[in-house]
Amino acid sequence: MTRRIPRNRAQRDLDRPARERFATRTLTADCAGGSCRGRLYLPSSDASAPAEDPPVVVMGPEIGAEATFGLPAIAERFAAAGYAAFRFDYPGFGDSDGDDQRIDPAGHRRAYAAAVDRVQEVPDLGSSVVAYGAGFAAAHALWVAEERRAVDAVMAITPILDGGAYLRRRGFGPFARAVGAGIRGRIGEVIPGGISGGRAVPIAGDPEDRAVVAAPDAKRAYLDLVDRDSDWRNETPAGSLLSIARADVTDRLADVRVPALVLAGADDVLAPVDAVERAADRLPRGTYVRLPADHWSVYSTDFEPAIGHQLSFLTDVFAD
Template identity: 45%
Template structure:
């Protein structure tokens, strides 16, 4: 797949930070998460920002741009590929590597938690821990923080508080269509013929992200050299619809910074407001943008606000 990608005009010098490829073990799993650790050049025991990518995305989809800025500002950043996705899929056999695993929120939250454990125990990282997530992973950051006492801050960028908002919303038609697709995938998987649905699509298509503007925003995240395919196993749809980060929000004890997109066609404003209201100590940045614009045209303003929040909180 060949696509365009947003690139920052003000990328920091590579002398400002170093990168290391690392492997994150996941408790109770025989698979691991591949990750990249960004370490600032002139900071001792820097706070760690653990970063998780949007729905079905690889860590290379927009996260490095933020991670570079965090590292240049004195923060360690750890970008993680969920198990079976991106560089975390490299150890699988060729047949399996063509099919990324289903997106199961609870499983991916375990991956984020494992990355947090890795960062917290790393010799080159300090005691402060931040969970950062965009889109669906904005919900993951909140869900994982709700179960931990060592998280000092959360950054949720245009978070999806309820998986039921995706794939056409909570209408009876969309539910039936998702259930049929999931059943077809489970049955087909028994004979080696899994069924996939599109990750992104136009509003008239059946896709997980089919709200106006979602397709363009997602495509712009994909690096030009990527071999990623626009599909995800349909059996994950039922798990997605059962995931509600908003139900975890009231258990988060640390400060949270929420980037809210006023023109977000993926997440209705009332859902974002309910999510914010459930947090104990929220700071909200509301901007007139769509769901993925924080990675693109609004990047500079967003990253500056996030750094200001982290500097003030940690």
Template identity: 35%
Template sequence: MSDAPPRSDVRFTSGADRCHAWLYLPTPTPAPDAGAPPVVVMAHGLGGVKALRLAAFAERFQAAGYACLVFDYRHFGDSEGQPRELLSIRRQREDWHAAVAFARSLPEVDGDRVVVWGTSFAGGHAITTAAEDADVVAAIAQCPFTDGFASARTISPLATVRVGFAAFADHLARLLRRPPVRVKVAGRPGEVALMNAPDALDGIHELLKASDLTEDEYPDEVPARVALEIPLHRPGRAASRVRCPILFSVCDGDTVAPPRATLRHAAKAPRGEVIRYPAGHFDIYTGEPFEAVVADQLRFLTTHVPPRTAP
């Protein structure tokens, strides 16, 4: 019998497909006169799925009195969508808005107190979602992807050219209605991959291990066409339009989402807060860095969106 806190499987519609999500409700259940809990909407980063360690964060928030809606994007994980593992920035942003709308509709939560939480590539989505939805009450962007040009510079020129050729080939395959041309999400330095920083592949492997997943259970390739979008994607620019409190959890040793760009964008958020960690991009999900970041995020949440308690 599992000792994991209870959660339920739910689905919501985004576009023509249904996204799968886990719904966590506070344990123990709040007293009837305490009011419904705030809800934290959560999703993963580049090519990531909710099974990659997001439960660890959701369970901590749940234990502190928050509901959590943790979802997979269309085309990924347990969600619908063809072709599989299609990484579309536009569709993922649509999924975020659909998830927030669904969270607001849930009778078990306080739909007026929705928080968005994103990590890595989804950290950028959390910033743009909060900027576009004035009713979001708080946001957390963890080791966030904020500047595609800065991230693209972490890949060697030769690898960039090879990824670009794969992207053009994938677009041609799409026009000819052929199967996608795929590229690895993470690889060794110099390999053709969307991320090939020295710690990228080992970081993914550690995430899999911490999530009790094998490499065979985690698709490590996506249609290459997204490689042409990423360098032009700069969600950090939306930080200046985020009116709610927003926490930027920044890793000083981040080799995937360079911290200098994130700090520059975070400084423009009217109610932004920045906490920095002596950690790499993938370190923050486990061990002492995880304990530090989740504690800081809970302090931020309880300050700005405290769970209601019975009078």
């Protein structure tokens, strides 16, 4: 089995486990009539935990991202510790069917559920499943943890759980412009040529942009995660902004009955620490961790403390 090592600025200096500690292969899930593809990481027999029938961590990418953006280094560490990991692309992104790069929270949640169902069909994997998500993907992981009985635990890293609140933090003017662009884009899809402008917006932009991710220094940090060999484009249909504004899973948190790790960054402007703490308080079996990190440093300069807490959580959940 072979793996391609993603080359991106944010993670190129991380301490990666030796290749002998894990193996990888492609795995495909059926996602609403199309195919979602990703990479399954399997622990080798010399990993620090038994490799027989390992629990599997299902990992969806950040908002607007591909599964090669930041997740491979995390999946490698899980596999080196004796867990399997499956990082997959949403429909329209990366190796999955389609290339429109539409951000569709409802569709992405369905893809998560399909990925959970798929790993349960793989021989030699254990029956235990962990849903994992960072940023907006944390909302999908918590949603599937509440919906799917097969999920035994969930990890929400720097979570963004309420899309409307996320956009409103920019201020009324930027919020109104973002939603307006989304409405124009959605109408333009229904009536081609009927309304000009607003057909595509950047995924990562500067604070003044009508972008999905728009905050000081966010554009550079986001683009540093992009795999240099990726065909990803920094754009999404403008209607994605309207879909984001309508997405909110906070009312489901009290019904997430499995152990949940919630990791917050004290300097995170996209997922403010007070909002993350309130969300963690609503989880019946939540473990809340606050790190001196921002939204993106958990992939780079604060990677080691962040992954350390994640591995400790898995050890606690699956301790005999």
